Amino acid sequence: xxxxxxxxxxxxxxxxxxxxxxxxxxxxxxxxxxxxxxxxxxxxxxxxxxxxxxxxxxxxxxxxxxxxxxxxxxxxxxxxxxxxxxxxxxxxxxxxxxxxxxxxxxxxxxxxxxxxxxxxxxxxxxxxxxxxxxxxxxxxxxxxxxxxxxxxxxxxxxxxxxxxxxxxxxxxxxxxxxxxxxxxxxxxxxxxxxxxxxxxxxxxxxxxxxxxxxxxxxxxxxxxxxxxxxxxxxxxxxxxxxxxxxxxxxxxxxxxxxxxxxxxxxxxxxxxxxxxxxxxxxxxxxxxxxxxxxxxxxxxxxx
Numbered sequence: 675x676x677x678x679x680x681x682x683x684x685x686x687x688x689x690x691x692x693x694x695x696x697x698x699x700x701x702x703x704x705x706x707x708x709x710x711x712x713x714x715x716x717x718x719x720x721x722x723x724x725x726x727x728x729x730x731x732x733x734x735x736x737x738x739x740x741x742x743x744x745x746x747x748x749x750x751x752x753x754x755x756x757x758x759x760x761x762x763x764x765x766x767x768x769x770x771x772x773x774x775x776x777x778x779x780x781x782x783x784x785x786x787x788x789x790x791x792x793x794x795x796x797x798x799x800x801x802x803x804x805x806x807x808x809x810x811x812x813x814x815x816x817x818x819x820x821x822x823x824x825x826x827x828x829x830x831x832x833x834x835x836x837x838x839x840x841x842x843x844x845x846x847x848x849x850x851x852x853x854x855x856x857x858x859x860x861x862x863x864x865x866x867x868x869x870x871x872x873x874x875x876x877x878x879x880x881x882x883x884x885x886x887x888x889x890x891x892x893x894x895x896x897x898x899x900x901x902x903x904x905x906x907x908x909x910x911x912x913x914x915x916x917x918x919x920x921x922x923x924x925x926x927x928x929x930x931x932x933x934x935x936x937x938x939x940x941x942x943x944x945x946x947x948x949x950x951x952x953x954x955x956x957x958x959x960x961x962x963x964x965x966x967x968x969x970x971x972x973x974x975x976x977x
Contacts, residue, residue: 675707675730675973676707676710676727676728677702677708677709677730677731677969678712678725678727678728678730679699679702679711679712679731679734680712680714680721680733681713681734682713682714682715683715683735683739685736685740686737686815686819687737688736691735691736691740694945694948697944697946697961699711701962702732702965721748722752725748725752726752726753726754729973730755731749731754731756731757732965732968733745733749733941734941734944735941737815738768738815740941741767741768741939741940742764742768743760743761743764743768746758746760746761746764757920757968757969757971758968758972759915759940760916760918763916763918766915767915767917767921767937767940770811770813770814771787771789771813771845773911773915774787774845774937776914777914777915777935780911781910782907782910783907783932783933783934783935784934786803786804786847786848787804787845787846787848788803788845788846788847789813789843789845793834797831800830801827804846804847806824808823808824808830808847808848809823809848809849810823810824810830810834810844811837811845811847812844820836820840820842822836823849850926851926851928851929852926852928852929853871853896853926853927854869854871854926855867855869855894855925855933856870856923856924856925856949857905857907857925858908858923858942858954859917859922860920860950860967861920862909864905864908864909865905865950865954865956866892866953866956867892867893867894867905867953868891868892869890869892869894870888870890870891871890871891873888892953892955893956896927900931900933903931907923907925907935908922908923912938917938917940918971919968919971919972919975920942920950920971921939922938922939922949923937923939924939944965
């Protein structure tokens with residue numbers, strides 16, 4: 675097939691996107707596909723004619739644009755199929771507060787949180803609703819960029835000022851003690867979860883991408899009951915947000931085996947050692963086979 679591989683762009687995560695896309699390009703070519711590698715930094719005016727010619731697009735973008743649904747909307751307008759969530763589902767999932775609200779309404783357990791579109795006049799507004807320690811993060815970013823753990827008012831103020839200074843909205847959540855667990859969905863099935871043991875205080879951007887930043891254990895040794903709960907919640911979140919093909923949900927699992935869903939990723943990392951490919955390998959799908967399956971899903975949606 676003639677595949678348009680879209681990566682890069684101008685989000686803070688563009689380098690991760692480009693790095694992963696080179697691995698996808700290699701696998702696609704090995705499997706006999708004609709690949710056009712497109713860096714979104716070249717602009718939408720360059721994307722549109724390429725998308726019109728392609729049989730299918732493979733999107734490997736992280737953050738905005740990409741996970742926000744903009745590229746998906748453009749591809750849909752020119753009738754170019756692509757893998758993963760459509761524009762609407764992508765937008766909802768990337769807006770963490772909107773996704774959180776939909777998941778809560780659907781009966782999923784989430785962490786106590788608060789949305790801030792702008793700096794409050796008095797931080798007491800936050801402290802009246804949430805307890806320290808808290809996590810302060812970008813409401814519509816990924817890869818744990820702009821993520822702060824704060825234990826007092828001074829740290830809270832510094833974190834808020836740092837994120838607002840780059841023009842981002844903020845989601846604040848109370849700390850829930852527990853293990854980091856992630857679970858992918860492929861098609862209509864939840865994959866085996868992964869337990870993430872960070873080498874740092876928590877699983878931030880540095881630990882996520884450093885060579886020795888974290889240990890990832892698949893399948894997660896969390897017991898049959900907790901595994902089932904996590905998988906059921908990942909699948910339900912996928913459906914509540916109207917997603918398709920694949921996604922990855924992140925959780926905190928308390929010592930009592932209670933999972934809290936944190937967020938859902940519509941374009942999860944896609945290298946041979948990324949989380950979803952590791953989970954897919956556990957059910958017998960090698961990296962190249964997973965990429966091929968996602969392309970097939972994209973083509974089948976067009977039909």
